Amino acid sequence: MDWITHDEDVWFDFRGDSPKQLTPGRYYKGTVDGFADFGVFVDLAPGVTGLLHRSELDRRLESLDWESGDTVFVQVKNVRSNGNIDLGWSIRQSESEFRGARVHDPDGDDDGEPIDNGSADDGPTPVKKTPKGISTKSRVGNGTDSTEDTEQSASTSAATETERPDDDGDSVDASEASGDEVTETTEEADAETEFEFEEASESDATTDDEEPTEVEAPERVTVDSLGDRVGERVRIEGEVVGARQTGGPTIFEVRDETAVVDCAAFVEAGVRAYPEVDEGDVVRLDGEVELRRGELQVETEELTALSGDEAATVETRLEDALSEKAxxxxxxxxxxxxxxxxxxxxxxxxxxxxxxxxxxxxxxxxxxxxxxxxxxxxxxxxxxxxxxxxxxxxxxxxxxxxxxxxxxxxxxxxxxxxxxxxxxxxxxxxxxxxxxxxxxxxxxxxxxxxxxxxxxxxxxxxxxxxxxxxxxxxxxxxxxxxxxxxxxxxxxxxxxxxxxxxxxxxxxxxxxxxxxxxxxxxxxxxxxxxxxxxxxxxxxxxGADGTRKLREAVALEAYYQSYQDKRELITDLLFEDDGGLAGHVSEQFRIKLDDEVETAEANLETREVDGVSVAVLDADSYSHRFDFPPTSLLADALHRRADDDRVATIVYSTDELFVRAEGVDVRTAAADASDAVPEGGITAVGIRQNRVEFLSGAREDVVDAVAAAVVDQL
CATH class of the missing domain: 3.90.1640.30 (inorganic pyrophosphatase (n-terminal core))
Structure with a gap:
């Protein structure tokens, strides 16, 4: 299979059901599933979703013109052990920009087979049945047929037939054809249209001499029982908790009193089915339970938004079950x-x-x-x-x-x-x-x-x-x-x-x-x-040493990129580490903190305020302001490690200070200091950190006033 050496030149249509079946380095066709602050989620197959992180983009995330359901091309960079898929940006975003396309079907006979242009699967497999009341010829919406459009389609088909080429390649005008031929052609076109309409929506096809066939309503079941009902027609009642448009069907997430299930409704590729049904609506849905690549899905035949007493009954059932479960x-x-x-x-x-x-x-x-x-x-x-x-x-x-x-x-x-x-x-x-x-x-x-x-x-x-x-x-x-x-x-x-x-x-x-x-x-x-x-x-x-290392490691990582959650790193540290990672990061914590504390202690100023020792540090002059540790953590360390008679530690910088003392109400201290230095703009703003802000021009007077106010409370 020499084509493997040219993976970078083609895109692949993934037909597997597990992230582990993907091949890193290949370009895959996918569908935009959703957006987050940190990137875009792309579906490569039902149940197989990867993250295209914003750092992989060649532009700002906000400037992407993608919408949910759009077909895109991405590169699989890595598949992690937990199944998470890291995606990379592809500068090629259309089939024509690749040299070819191939099937990636790990468990199928078509694996590696080329795909002809235009024949690839453009999204999730469409449902087998057109939702009730939708003609595949008219495509006018859910729950309605378009007789006018059907008749117009038949007429157009007839007109086309009456202008077919003759044996010499010249066109035969309808006015030159015999009346019998035109009539026969029109009848054939009508018959063809009627046949296609019946094939698309057999349950809606009726004649003047026949009464519509009543389809027996399926049994209402709960979502948690669907695993035992694959292939059966069912009815579920619940709330629409999500609706997303894919490149194929519309996917409604419906929650009843037991669980949530995806329900696929198909009009035509990329067209919103049941546009009148919104998130939050209480609905009744009839359809067939299918198992698609290992995941349950209901193929929607009919979807109805409930109102009045019917909606109230379902809502009460959901609320009671929700409260009991939650x-x-x-x-x-x-x-x-x-x-x-x-x-x-x-x-x-x-x-x-x-x-x-x-x-x-x-x-x-x-x-x-x-x-x-x-x-x-x-x-x-x-x-x-x-x-x-x-x-x-x-x-x-x-x-x-x-x-x-x-x-x-x-x-x-x-x-x-x-x-x-x-x-x-x-x-x-x-x-x-x-x-x-x-x-x-x-x-x-x-x-x-x-x-x-x-x-x-x-x-x-x-x-x-x-x-x-x-x-x-x-x-x-x-x-x-x-x-x-x-x-x-x-x-x-x-x-x-x-x-x-x-x-x-x-x-x-x-x-x-x-x-x-x-x-x-x-x-x-x-x-x-x-x-x-x-x-x-x-x-x-x-043990004590183990918890210390974790605490110090988390404190160090918390400082860097403080606005990021660092989910995977924190998980590794707190829950999945055998001690090696925490030990390494903890060592860096101690080196950085010890160096800073050593410098700070050598430059602490001890002040006697009403017979009480207060340690004061000018952090601007005797600490590295833009490196670890932050000023608040430095103040904590200095006060914890004090081996003298001090009862309070104050660490200040240009326009803020941190107070460390047992039993001090920083709000009261700030208010008292403000009375003493009204021009200082003194305000307690970070109560949990015992932090006070002030105007830098009055810094020396503010520090003295806060020290005096703290001692007054001791």
């Missing part, structure tokens, strides 16, 4: 923790909201701080949710469509982050008919700094789950759809980390993931890890 039966804390035990009802509410979003095919956006603690909390929820998404949706790329984790460099969900999220969700809703997301804020939405951001989400009706181990401001209670915080109880939660609370929420969302999450709470603590979580991690095979 609400966890019990919430079992990962370990004995009084603060977690006090919020089990809150955790159940949050878990129900997250599980409901999965069942409703609603995207989930998790926002967390770009810190080790924040990453542990966000990654824990990700670990619990992704299996549920895979279980609910057969599409291989569903976990990328329905779950996004977006770290925040500034641990406040302000207007900048909210505007970014709202812009994306409105674009996804407009361009791809995606539902508005559920936004989960872990450790970043509990203070008044986040009120404006939460309010903007609320304006557009996006649900907001706020999870915060620290005390939350009372104004947040009314702004959050669901709120989880021990501060709403009478329990002392001062020793609870956001990572520990996030891991317990993840276990409530998916109890089957509990074993994977056991070591995470211990990873989230820099010091004074509760004994219960130390023991839990040890039982899971992670």
């Amino acid at each position: 609400r966890p039966e019990t919430v079992e804390p990962l370990a004995a923790d009084e603060a977690v035990e006090a919020v089990t009802d809150q955790l159940a509410d949050a878990a129900e909201a997250i599980r409901t979003a999965v069942l409703q095919s609603r995207p989930i956006v998790v926002r967390h701080a770009a810190t080790a603690d924040g990453y542990v909390a966000g990654a824990a929820i990700e670990r619990a949710v992704l299996p549920l998404i895979r279980e609910e949706h057969a599409r291989a790329d569903a976990e990328y469509h329905f779950f996004t984790r977006r770290p925040l460099d500034d641990p406040v969900y302000g207007m900048d982050a909210a505007t970014n999220d709202v812009t994306r969700m409105l674009q996804d809703n407009e361009r791809h008919d995606e539902k508005l997301p559920l936004v989960v804020l872990v450790g970043v939405g509990g203070t008044t700094d986040s009120l404006d951001g939460l309010g903007l989400l609320g304006v557009y009706g996006a649900s907001r789950v706020v999870v915060d181990a620290d005390a939350v401001d009372t104004e947040i209670v009314d702004e959050a759809s669901v709120l989880v915080s021990p501060s709403l109880t009478d329990v002392d939660a001062s020793g609870l980390s956001t990572g520990a609370l996030g891991a317990n929420l993840a276990a409530a969302v998916n109890a089957d993931a509990s074993d994977d999450l056991a070591h995470l709470p211990a990873v989230s603590y820099w010091q004074e890890t509760p004994a219960a979580y130390v023991d839990l991690a040890s039982e899971a095979g992670y």
